[in-house]
Structures are given as structure tokens and as C-alpha cells.
Amino acid sequence: MMGRGNDKSRRRGAGRPRAGQEPLTRERILDAALGIVDEEGLGALTMRRLAAELGVNPMSIYHHLPGKDAVISGLVELVCSGMRVHYPDGSSWQEQVRAWAEAYRGLVRSHPNLVLEVVSNAAAATEAVLLVNEPLYGALDGSGLPPAEVLRAADSVVDYVHGFALAEGAQPSGHSFDRSELLARLEAGDADGLTATRRVFGALARDEARYDFDRGFDYGLGILLKGIEARIVDAEGFR
Amino acid sequence: MMGRGNDKSRRRGAGRPRAGQEPLTRERILDAALGIVDEEGLGALTMRRLAAELGVNPMSIYHHLPGKDAVISGLVELVCSGMRVHYPDGSSWQEQVRAWAEAYRGLVRSHPNLVLEVVSNAAAATEAVLLVNEPLYGALDGSGLPPAEVLRAADSVVDYVHGFALAEGAQPSGHSFDRSELLARLEAGDADGLTATRRVFGALARDEARYDFDRGFDYGLGILLKGIEARIVDAEGFR
DNA sequence: ACCTGAACACCGTTCAAGT
DNA sequence: ACCTGAACACCGTTCAAGT
Numbered sequence: 001m002m003g004r005g006n007d008k009s010r011r012r013g014a015g016r017p018r019a020g021q022e023p024l025t026r027e028r029i030l031d032a033a034l035g036i037v038d039e040e041g042l043g044a045l046t047m048r049r050l051a052a053e054l055g056v057n058p059m060s061i062y063h064h065l066p067g068k069d070a071v072i073s074g075l076v077e078l079v080c081s082g083m084r085v086h087y088p089d090g091s092s093w094q095e096q097v098r099a100w101a102e103a104y105r106g107l108v109r110s111h112p113n114l115v116l117e118v119v120s121n122a123a124a125a126t127e128a129v130l131l132v133n134e135p136l137y138g139a140l141d142g143s144g145l146p147p148a149e150v151l152r153a154a155d156s157v158v159d160y161v162h163g164f165a166l167a168e169g170a171q172p173s174g175h176s177f178d179r180s181e182l183l184a185r186l187e188a189g190d191a192d193g194l195t196a197t198r199r200v201f202g203a204l205a206r207d208e209a210r211y212d213f214d215r216g217f218d219y220g221l222g223i224l225l226k227g228i229e230a231r232i233v234d235a236e237g238f239r
Numbered sequence: 240m241m242g243r244g245n246d247k248s249r250r251r252g253a254g255r256p257r258a259g260q261e262p263l264t265r266e267r268i269l270d271a272a273l274g275i276v277d278e279e280g281l282g283a284l285t286m287r288r289l290a291a292e293l294g295v296n297p298m299s300i301y302h303h304l305p306g307k308d309a310v311i312s313g314l315v316e317l318v319c320s321g322m323r324v325h326y327p328d329g330s331s332w333q334e335q336v337r338a339w340a341e342a343y344r345g346l347v348r349s350h351p352n353l354v355l356e357v358v359s360n361a362a363a364a365t366e367a368v369l370l371v372n373e374p375l376y377g378a379l380d381g382s383g384l385p386p387a388e389v390l391r392a393a394d395s396v397v398d399y400v401h402g403f404a405l406a407e408g409a410q411p412s413g414h415s416f417d418r419s420e421l422l423a424r425l426e427a428g429d430a431d432g433l434t435a436t437r438r439v440f441g442a443l444a445r446d447e448a449r450y451d452f453d454r455g456f457d458y459g460l461g462i463l464l465k466g467i468e469a470r471i472v473d474a475e476g477f478r
Numbered sequence: 479a480c481c482t483g484a485a486c487a488c489c490g491t492t493c494a495a496g497t
Numbered sequence: 498a499c500c501t502g503a504a505c506a507c508c509g510t511t512c513a514a515g516t
Binding site: 070118120122126130131133134135137138140141147148149150151152155156159160161162163164166167168169170174186193194195196197200201204205208209214216219220222223224225226227228230231 | 267296314353355358359360363369370372373374376377384386387389390392394395397398399400401402403405406408409429432433434435436438439440442443444453455458459461462464465466467469470
């Protein structure tokens, strides 16, 4: 739990930083904001609440960041700048793409209340986004694809991870979730026209009703990699 | 432009619907809300603004929908219920998946200001979402994949479309956008450590700098389909 | 330069009162 | 049952004033 700015620590005199008190900085503001978002959700992040957390007047924040939008995109930048991937020596491009995707998924998942912002601000080609994508370009550049296809393939992988992270983030628990409620509803037959849905879910083995996100993520990645491999074979065939 | 509720059309007496005036319904409210969101963005949608649009007191809305959240999820439901796919007779499962993905992308793209909501509410297994996914299950069920894999493959396709729609929706223009700004920044070399990014973008032909969303979407879909095909071959090999 | 207090123009929603 | 008016507890942000 974060300490709320209480009366004792809140400054009273204007413009006079108390001796020994840390000055307000962009970094301190963003750290506090990230704490609020992680613990209580994006809805809890207000300029006033953030100021209280810092023991400061709401308006003081505006001297370091132009507004609330800037706080939020600063948060996205902060989170994205934590991206780290390590490719073991001699790893194949497939292993590297996997490592990248898992690192990126992990990054996004470590701040579930910010998924929507990360995933939708990612299109704005900020410095942070470029740094996130760099290792992915690196991996795919070693696959033998022509550069235009490296970009397309990278975009496809990014889009998939974004979509997956969104679905995963929307789920309350995270690790796995139970589809038996859905199954029961389908068996009750209250849904007209869902014939394929009913057939597919009905044919699931009992132990398959529990959806495992990790395996789902792997599966999609595997499909994408196989598909990219097929493109490489095609490209080589044209030589 | 939508007509604002002006004084002449706004009711004065409480609880007394004027003769000839349409009664307030959930449907009318959602239609008006969708109009506001499509024209002015989600940020313009407030209960007070919505009421003004309908020529009604803000509180009247609460008799038909429990709150603003309900208005927004009602909007998502409304949009999703417009999903229509037609599979030509004799079409392959690949063609069907393509048709589904294009229909879904089109649906989402027709309300760009709602993309974020559609894509993040989609995880909640509402009736509308089931109806959207049904034709996709139908297509993949005809591919020869075992049911558990039909679900995983469907999820992968959905995640990809979501991620793509998000990226596309975040872009201002839509149809295509120019990467030459990014290229120039990379060539200026102000970005350290972006070696692979620089190499890949640098190797692009001049006519490839313009990014075409339609072709990008096709490419990702093609990869996914090829990957799914590979899974089917594997499954058959185990028979 | 940095911080503050008061004020402005908004929000979503509750609640008691109207018809 | 359906609609309203006033009120409550909030918002983000501007602006002039403090030190």
C-alpha cells in the first residue's frame, strides 16, 4: 500500500520546498501514477488523487507534465522502456521471435490495468515503441525474409500479441479460466443459431473446458511461425 | 450533424409525454449515443449531452439503462449485432476464415471511435460476442482440426484481428499512411541501438514506404492460414 | 522557477417530488 | 411508470497571486 500524503508531510507555504524534501519531478510523478494505476486501476488516476499521493497541490503537477494525457502516455512510455529480451547464442529466428513475444506479453501483463493504453498508444511511433520492436525486427531480419516482409511479419506478430494481451487482461483471474458456465448455457440451448459453437464446445473433452492462457498464447505463436516459415520457402522457391 | 434538442422540442411538464412525441426507449437512446460517438468520439458521450440530443432530462435515461457503463456496453452489443458474413457455396474453410475476418474488421472499422470498447469488451462472453464468433467456428470446424484446436485457432484469428483493428483505428487517416517521417528520423541517426530497425527500413524500396493496411491485413491472415494448414497436416499424420 | 488557492465549466448519479 | 429539478461529490484545467 502506498502512503497517502497526510497533513504532516503536505507542504503549506507556496513555492518553498521544505528542507530535506524531495523536489517534484516528472519521474516521481510517473512513479506515483503507476502505483495508483497498478493498485486501483486507471479509473482511480485523477490529477487530484495523484497530487494527494505526492503530498502536493494538484496544480504543481502541471509544471512537470502538461496535463493528464501526458501523464498517461508517460506511463506507457515508462512501462515500455522496461522491455528486455535476451537471445541465447545460436538461437534460431523462431526461438528469438518466441522469446520476444513472451517478453512483450510479460511486460504488458505486469501492468494489467494499463493494457488498453499500451496496446492502443503503441501505434504512435514513439521512441519507446521503436525500442520495444527493435529486437523483433532483429529476429525476423535473420529469417531470410525480404525487408518489406520482415515489417509485415513483425506487424502481424505485434498485432497478435496485442489482441491476446487484451483478451487476457480483460479476464479477471488471468492464469486460466473456466468455460463451463458458457458450456452450460450452450447446452441449455437458450442460444439460437449457435450450431457450430455448440458443436465445437460440446465435443471438448472435460479436461479441456479449462482455458489455459499460456497454452493458448503458444498455439497462436506456433501458427504464426509456421506461416512465416511457409513464406520463406515461397521466397526461396522464386530465386 | 445531429439536431441538438432545442427548447421548442424539449418537454417541459414532468411525466407527460407530449402527443405525437416518440417515447424514450433503450433503442432510441443507443441510436443517439452511437451517433454522438461516431461523429465526435467517445469523449463527447456524456449522459447530459446524450439527454440533450434526445430532448430529454439527463435523468430520464436512467429509467431505460442503469448508467453510463450500460450505455457503452449497449453500444458494443448494438455494433456487434450488425455482424453479417456470407460464405459462398463450395467455399473452402480458408476462404471462409478470410471472409469472416474481413467482415469483422469491416464491422469494427465502421465505428472507429468504438474500436477500443469492442475489442476489450469482446472478452466478456455476451450473447453478441457469441454471435460474432459463430461463423468463425463454423469455418474452422470444417477444416479437419480437432475441436480443442478449432477453439485455439479461432482465438488466434480473433486476437490478430483485434490487434490489427486497434493499430488501424489508432491511425488518423486509415487507408494508408506514410512511414517517410519515421524513415527520415532513422536516417538522421538520432536513435541509438535501433540497428535492426534502421537496416530493415533502410532496405525498403521507395514505393514500399507507404503502408497499405489492406495488404498488411491480408498478409497476416495468410500467415495464420498457412500455419493452421500446417497443424492440420500434423494432425492427419498422427492418424 | 516552482508552487498554491480559488474559481470555472464540466462530470455521473442519488433522491425526493411531480404527473 | 415515467419523467424532472435540485443537489452531491466529484472531475481537468486556467489564471492570478504568492515566494
